[in-house]
Amino acid sequence: LAKTTQPISMDSYEGQEVNITCSHNNIATNDYITWYQQFPSQGPRFIIQGYKTKVTNEVASLFIPADRKSSTLSLPRVSLSDTAVYYCLVHSGNTPLVFGKGTRLSVIA
Amino acid sequence: NAGVTQTPKFQVLKTGQSMTLQCAQDMNHNSMYWYRQDPGMGLRLIYYSASEGTTDKGEVPNGYNVSRLNKREFSLRLESAAPSQTSVYFCATGYEQYFGPGTRLTVT
Numbered sequence: 001l002a003k004t005t006q007p008i009s010m011d012s013y014e015g016q017e018v019n020i021t022c023s024h025n026n027i028a029t030n031d032y033i034t035w036y037q038q039f040p041s042q043g044p045r046f047i048i049q050g051y052k053t054k055v056t057n058e059v060a061s062l063f064i065p066a067d068r069k070s071s072t073l074s075l076p077r078v079s080l081s082d083t084a085v086y087y088c089l090v091h092s093g094n095t096p097l098v099f100g101k102g103t104r105l106s107v108i109a
Numbered sequence: 110n111a112g113v114t115q116t117p118k119f120q121v122l123k124t125g126q127s128m129t130l131q132c133a134q135d136m137n138h139n140s141m142y143w144y145r146q147d148p149g150m151g152l153r154l155i156y157y158s159a160s161e162g163t164t165d166k167g168e169v170p171n172g173y174n175v176s177r178l179n180k181r182e183f184s185l186r187l188e189s190a191a192p193s194q195t196s197v198y199f200c201a202t203g204y205e206q207y208f209g210p211g212t213r214l215t216v217t
Contacts, residue, residue, distance in 0.1 A: 034205070043199045043208025044152070087151065096142065096167055097206055099151040 004088045009104040018075045020103050022088030025069050030092035033064060033071045038085045038102070047086075048073070075105075083107045111135055113209035115200050121215045122190040130185040130212050132200030140203060141183035143167075143175060145196040146211075152199065158183055190216045 005023040012018045024033070032051050036044035048055055050062040050071070061074040075082055087102040116131045132141065139160045144152040144167075154167030158177040172194060174186045183202075187194060195216045200209040 036206070041211070043201070043211055044206070045208070046205045049205070096154045096157050096165075097152075098154070098168075099144070101149075101151045 003098070004090060004100055006086075006088050006100065006103045008101065009106070011106045011108060012078055013108050014079055015077050018078050018082075018105060018107075020073045020075075020086055020088075020105070021070060022073070023070045024088070024090045027068050027090050028092065031090040032092065033062065033068075034089050034091065034097075035060070035062065035071075035073045036087045036089070036099075038087065044087060044099070078105075078107045080107050080109060113200060113202055113207050115198075115209040115212050117212060118210065119213050121217065122187075123217055124191060126190050127186065127188050128190065128214075129187075130198055130200075130214075132183045132185070132202075132209060133181050134200075134202040134207075135181065136202055136207060137180070138203035138207075139180070141177065142201040142206065143173075143183070143185045144199045144201065145169065145194075146199060147196050155185065155198075187214075190214075192216045 034049040035047045037047050038044040048060050048062045050064050052064050055062045063072045085102040085104050087099050089097050091097050113134045142157040143155040146152045153169045155173050156167055156175040158164045161180045164175050176184045198212045
């Protein structure tokens, strides 16, 4: 199972764009990159998933360079409600996910 | 369409007692998972079921058993609870891992 490394915490002001980078040096050819968001007292929630290049949905964008050894989750114009823990995972098929400690994002007014 | 439901929401046990955590999904997913999350930590996989009729150990299976009752239901059993099993337990289903609301278990 590919191991991921991401910052423990980040702070941002409201309205700014936040970029959280995740390293996954030993990602396998079949692996996808998936990001989850977790609010206190709730289960993680799927945000976005990608394999290569760029993926965008209504919540976030995911940038993956050609070597796929890292990925960056981009949250545009964050608000206080985006304060949460963000997890980066790499996995393939139905293999179990391995959650690290994630990145604790604090959005400040 | 309830998604993923877990019962109970809260439970307090004494050391040595047993209990079963229930998880049900109406999303027609083949795979189901049980995780635990300790305060300030990430989630750790206990057991998973890739499809009905199969179960496999995850990262921290000791002290737990599971049953994949049918495609909808996946239960987690603690045969003899220990204080180290105090945690929040999450069930998840499907490739994208849709999570339930969690069960907060305290073992005294």
